[in-house]
Amino acid sequence: QQQVKQSPQSLIVQKGGISIINCAYENTAFDYFPWYQQFPGKGPALLIAIRPDVSEKKEGRFTISFNKSAKQFSLHIMDSQPGDSATYFCAASLKAGANNLFFGTGTRLTVIP
């Protein structure tokens, strides 16, 4: 079963618009929530990450919003650019044990000029 649920599967946004990708989880033991960006022919690369003790983290045009009570987190891309067109994965990791990453199913973002 999918430990991290991600939506939408695909997203088309106009240049300059805001892209929003949502993820939800059930396991309250997760304590690290990264977002990965993947371009065609490349492996995923860490974009931004958050821990559950904060509700928001911003790095440039990328912001993670985290709602611990709802067990949801989302990625917001402000002023979306064609170069942001990629597949985005949310993920979650446990603090204890093997600390392996559980990935969402991915969102293919297309930013049109």
Place this chain on the structure above:
Amino acid sequence: DADVTQTPRNRITKTGKRIMLECSQTKGHDRMYWYRQDPGLGLRLIYYSFDVKDINKGEISDGYSVSRQAQAKFSLSLESAIPNQTALYFCATRDSHYGYTFGSGTRLTVV
């Protein structure tokens, strides 16, 4: 040179053949991982290794085996390939602070 190098980049093989995918890293990390990526399913963990003597199954290990030849090398084998193992395979390393570095992937097609 890339931090995590996977070979081959692309491979087509026949059903029933044994195939090995190789991964090497220059990050100096002890932890190494093999993931499989399928459209609509995200990345799923096949095997992971915390050091040369510590190898663990992930969520989808059936039909796969691994070998950790050295700290820098971690290979994935399909003993008898089947068509539903057609996928994109990624090797990754991890540092002590959750930082994962992925290779560029191997696209495997089983016909």
